[in-house]
Amino acid sequence: xxKAKENSNQIFDAIVIGAGISGMYQLxxxxxxxxxxxxxxxxxxxxxxxxxxxxxxxxxxSESYSYAYSFSKDLLEEWDWTEHFSPQPETLKYLQxxxxxxxxxxxxxxxxxxKTANYDSKKTRWVVRTEEGDTFESTFLITAIGALSSPxxxxxxxKDSFRGxxxxxxxxxxxxxDLSTKRVGVIGTGATAVQMITEISKDVGELYVFQLKPExxxxxxxxxxxxxxxxxxxxxxxxxxxxxxxxxxxxxxxFDERSALDVPPEERERFYEELWGQPGFGLWLGNFHDxxxxxxxxxxxxxxxxxxxxxxxxxxxxxxxxxxxxxxFGTRRVPLESGYYKAYNRPNVHLxxxxxxxxxxITPSGIQTKESNIDLDLIIYATGFDAITGAFKxxxxxxxxxQSLEEKWKDGPSxxxxxxxxxxxNFFTLVGPHNGSTFCNIPRCIEQNVEWVSECVKxxxxxxxxxxxxxxxxxEEWTQHVYEVAEPSLLMKTDSWxxxxxxxxxxRNFLMYAGGSPTYRAKCEEIVxxxxxxxxxx
Ligand code: NAP
Numbered sequence: 001x002x003k004a005k006e007n008s009n010q011i012f013d014a015i016v017i018g019a020g021i022s023g024m025y026q027l028x029x030x031x032x033x034x035x036x037x038x039x040x041x042x043x044x045x046x047x048x049x050x051x052x053x054x055x056x057x058x059x060x061x062s063e064s065y066s067y068a069y070s071f072s073k074d075l076l077e078e079w080d081w082t083e084h085f086s087p088q089p090e091t092l093k094y095l096q097x098x099x100x101x102x103x104x105x106x107x108x109x110x111x112x113x114x115k116t117a118n119y120d121s122k123k124t125r126w127v128v129r130t131e132e133g134d135t136f137e138s139t140f141l142i143t144a145i146g147a148l149s150s151p152x153x154x155x156x157x158x159k160d161s162f163r164g165x166x167x168x169x170x171x172x173x174x175x176x177x178d179l180s181t182k183r184v185g186v187i188g189t190g191a192t193a194v195q196m197i198t199e200i201s202k203d204v205g206e207l208y209v210f211q212l213k214p215e216x217x218x219x220x221x222x223x224x225x226x227x228x229x230x231x232x233x234x235x236x237x238x239x240x241x242x243x244x245x246x247x248x249x250x251x252x253x254x255f256d257e258r259s260a261l262d263v264p265p266e267e268r269e270r271f272y273e274e275l276w277g278q279p280g281f282g283l284w285l286g287n288f289h290d291x292x293x294x295x296x297x298x299x300x301x302x303x304x305x306x307x308x309x310x311x312x313x314x315x316x317x318x319x320x321x322x323x324x325x326x327x328x329f330g331t332r333r334v335p336l337e338s339g340y341y342k343a344y345n346r347p348n349v350h351l352x353x354x355x356x357x358x359x360x361x362i363t364p365s366g367i368q369t370k371e372s373n374i375d376l377d378l379i380i381y382a383t384g385f386d387a388i389t390g391a392f393k394x395x396x397x398x399x400x401x402x403q404s405l406e407e408k409w410k411d412g413p414s415x416x417x418x419x420x421x422x423x424x425x426n427f428f429t430l431v432g433p434h435n436g437s438t439f440c441n442i443p444r445c446i447e448q449n450v451e452w453v454s455e456c457v458k459x460x461x462x463x464x465x466x467x468x469x470x471x472x473x474x475x476e477e478w479t480q481h482v483y484e485v486a487e488p489s490l491l492m493k494t495d496s497w498x499x500x501x502x503x504x505x506x507x508r509n510f511l512m513y514a515g516g517s518p519t520y521r522a523k524c525e526e527i528v529x530x531x532x533x534x535x536x537x538x
Contacts, residue, residue, distance in 0.1 A: 012036045014140040015128050019108045020048015022430040022446040023144030024095065025069065028102050029454040038136050039108040040128065046099045046108065048146050050091045055172040055192065057199030058088035061220065061336045062441045063280055065233045066252050070241045071447060075101065080230055084279060085222040109134065116396040117141055119425060124467065126426065139466065142428045142453060147438055150390030152503060153381045157361035166379040169196060179204040183375060185367055188382035189214060191335035196382060201343035208350045208374055210359060214322045216305040216329045220336035221279030248516040250444035253286035260288035260297035272304045284334040291330060293488050298328035305329050312341035321353045331494035387497035388433045388511040389413055399424035412509035414479045416470040416534055417524060419449065425469040428453045434482045436520025438512035445517055452524050465537040474534025486510040
């Protein structure tokens with residue numbers, strides 16, 4: 001009997017799509033309630049983001065110990081992070097360790113890509129079909145498909161004619177790639193490219209970076225964790241998680257209550273210097289509270305970072321090209337760097353500003369720009385993702401009346417708490433659009449999302465309910481609240497994946513939740529306390 005046939009029509013309490021950080025914890029958490037769960041995962045192992053993104057230089061931008069799962073004291077005690085910002089291979093090992101410790105893999109179907117997920121009103125069940133031919137049915141459907149998991153590669157003219165190799169950063173081969181004699185082109189300069197360019201520039205033949213908009217990159221400040229620090233971290237875990245719980249983005253950094261404009265210029269400059277010297281997101285998320293809402297306040301820090309960029313780059317013409325001018329610091333995701341700017345001081349690293357010298361087409365031998373033809377052996381697309389809603393479009397999801405989710409969200413997502421959408425009963429979207437976890441040190445908010453969903457499932461079992469759906473009014477109010485909270489933010493006014501502006505044809509909408517994690521969590525708790533206000537339980 002074929003494997004697909006063997007797996008056909010199995011019925012579970014819940015199907016979880018994706019075995020990354022959220023899917024793994026959702027499985028653990030529902031299993032603890034005694035529920036039967038099947039996780040369906042496209043990759044051949046657990047890890048999600050940290051399984052797919054294995055490009056050189058890939059590592060955390062969050063402090064490792066603030067990113068770890070917090071639900072198991074044993075796990076916290078057993079696992080030693082070796083660096084303050086863990087590199088991808090170590091993170092993947094950590095997630096494999098978690099899967100082994102909690103025996104998760106027995107309920108995960110790997111190498112299985114979900115093609116359709118349809119709510120069958122007669123059966124009152126979700127029916128999930130994979131590209132490989134399996135069918136699973138369940139009472140609940142939970143997506144754990146990641147916010148940045150649908151790669152975007154622009155349609156450059158002639159793209160398929162290239163005779164060398166090419167891939168998107170999230171499709172970096174598992175086997176090692178020797179670039180030491182290669183001519184490599186990287187398109188894009190976002191957070192991914194910043195990490196990767198820094199790493200590959202150390203051992204590449206020639207590197208050509210094709211840049212549209214430069215970013216404001218801040219030093220990561222990574223270090224090894226020594227034995228004493230390790231002990232101290234383990235002792236301080238409760239304090240670390242408490243701090244994350246109370247901060248705006250669930251990071252170890254939180255905004256300063258002062259306005260950038262109320263502080264004398266010399267003091268402000270000293271504060272920026274201090275934040276610049278801190279590891280991680282200090283300058284972004286530990287800064288004056290108004291740098292992301294007040295243009296004048298933002299200008300002060302933007303100018304500070306531009307000055308820092310220029311100090312690191314030898315050639316003033318290149319330095320100028322690396323300085324963002326059309327948007328303010330922190331209004332797009334801030335890349336953290338470990339030698340990115342200095343990479344441009346190497347003779348084999350070449351910056352091509354494609355706002356001045358656009359890519360005309362990809363040729364069989366490389367990239368043709370307006371001014372020159374650059375021969376390449378490899379083209380790496382560091383061109384980002386169809387963020388937050390993109391991964392939903394890769395699955396044909398239909399709800400109660402056969403309504404298509406893609407159709408429903410074509411002009412922008414509409415959700416209640418970023419966790420449910422009306423017309424799709426018993427369907428939960430972990431890290432979904434307009435969910436608090438989208439602007440967050442993600443595992444911290446993933447744990448909140450997962451625990452909220454599990455608590456809801458338990459509440460339903462305990463009280464004899466089998467169906468939960470969002471009320472239209474609650475969804476409208478939440479969606480409006482999301483936009484109202486985002487409105488004063490400079491993030492809203494800047495082009496980035498936060499608003500879908502990176503994908504041609506995608507309607508501009510704020511896709512995240514800008515109210516901060518504590519507010520989001522409080523709202524979720526309040527709704528539960530009020531008997532799942534805004535949801536219809538039957
Ligand atoms: P990204 O920030 O969206 O950057 C994509 C890059 O491709 C941008 O420089 C963009 O330029 C460029 N691009 C897009 N279309 C192009 C075109 N047609 N021609 C030339 N260039 C084009 O994507 P990313 O760097 O993959 O990062 C995505 C997110 O992943 C980050 O924001 C972050 O949240 C996450 N990430 C996290 C970590 C971490 O935690 N350690 C590391 C890496 C990434 P324009 O911006 O000018 O359009």
